[in-house]
Amino acid sequence: MATVDQTSQPFMPGEPVAEANGGEGVRRRDFINVAAVSFAGVGAVAAVAPLLIQFSPSDDVLALSSTEVDISKIQPGQGIKTVWRKQPVFIRNLTPQDIAAANQVDVGSLRDPQTLADRTKPGKQNWLVTLGVCTHLGCVPLGIGEGEAKGEYGGYFCPCHGSHYDTAGRIRKGPAPLNLVVPEYSFASDTVVQIG
């Protein structure tokens, strides 16, 4: 089987082709093999890319990234729930008592240490803008609507797993790890907040 006359007998599969070259070392065929399979592999990866990137938010979803809210009608002690990126946002007009309560707390004792000033805009300390998404597992906390439970610290209370937030939206008690997230926002005017 080692030597076959190609003109009279067909090539038999399984014959060690390399024998003719002396056997050892890298053969041309090995190189061609690796080159061909690598080339196909790169192509396959390129082909998979669109199948994966289609999962990321599409252009029309990203276009929801900014919203403007009129806050002129919100009286001290009141709050509204609005929507940004399909998520609830709480905008609350804090009373002087709320602000005082928030500032009395020793920041060092908090789970996620932040002052009220860190979480509001300078000169607009009465406007607390946070996502209405509990940092535990994403439920919407109570406390923004009239008559809802505000929790033991007068801020927000998440009914899912019992997290209590204070008047600055900071986590005080319960399983949530972080304060309610303050989204990127700015005051377009005294009465209009632009979120995002």
Place this chain on the structure above:
Amino acid sequence: MSFAWAKPYEPKSTFMKYLDERLPLPRLVYGAIGGGYPVPRNLNYFWNFGVLAGLALMIQIITGIVLAMHYYSYAGGAFDSVERIMRDVNAGWVLRYVHQNGASFFFAVVYIHIFRGLYYGSYKAPREMVWMLGLVIYLLMMATAFMGYVLPWGQMSYWGAQVITGFFSAIPLIGEPLRIFLLGGYAPDQAALTRFFSLHYLLPFVIAGVTILKIWSLHIPGSSNPTGVDVKNERDTLPFHPFYTAKDGFGIGVALIVFSIFVFFLPYSLGHPDNYIEANPLVTPAHIVPEWYFWPFYAILRAFTVDFILPAKLWGVIAMFASILLLFFLTALDRSPIRSTSYRPVYKIFFWILVADIMVLGYAGQAHITPLTLAMSQLAAAYYFAHFLIILPLVSKFEKPLPLPNSISESVLHGEKQESAPFGLAKTGGTTAAVPAPAE
């Protein structure tokens, strides 16, 4: 394993040995597309198209699953959701172009595959079941393609649905109630769209299932080959891997290049602009034609214009379905024991006439109806049936075939000069071509 000399699977590593003893998947793969599957050594590039059809099915299933993540089958929003896929969804445009042109790619590949089978007699014993399962796949493909075409809910989608479901209304007595039952309404609407979407998602998996049966059935006798002569011994075959994995790999590369040209440079060349107008039940597009892969059948459908015992409409529908169902009886119609048309001088002529005839039907199927195109489709449709019902049985009875090679390996090795021609047919004198013997 099809032949006695097929190599049994021998695990190379302890892990594969462990796996093979508990789940013989490596053994299955090795015996189906690995070194354990002996394949005739003389297959030409036409034998690539089975693998290419499998590739096309995979492309359609994968892109289809992803598109279904963004498409909604709501009559009031389906059209917009497709536009959203094109404009807003990341890479949505390429996914849709691949899926849309992928359907054409699938049909093109399958048509070449079918004509390969017709030319080389792949439908003959012992591969009748392979052929028939292939026809089942083809029918499923047609249903899937039709329902998929309805989903974008453009004008051609809508009126395509209206016309195709109208076929059923040709059936006497139960026709119209059946059509209403299938549509879930008096005209295509939400109910039809939702069920078409559901079935369009289901049927490709049925196709995949039938494909597995088909490959299972094929691997009993093994692939046919260009000479049509049976494999006699180990010299006639090569292991599938690496010989045919390499050849198929090359074929896939070439096919994907051609496919990419359509996807990236000619994405609309096979579609109709009218489908970018949202479905309107009150206005039919002026010139309504199906996708190119249905043109020959559309020509047969339209060829019947005169009531003869049955209404013309029913004749058209019967003829159209018969033109495909006929192929299930091909083994009975063609009694010639010679598989490869290369050795059938008379049938060869009629084979190419049939190819031309189907091209004419295709042209007539997309043309505006004029007396000329109508006559063309009538003649060509008549010839189509005559080919299978009259010419094919007669030719196979009276034809004197050319001498067949004794074996595949003899055919392969009859000399360099003749290698491009079937054994015994080369014009120039060869070394061993002189004394071919007839097949058993």
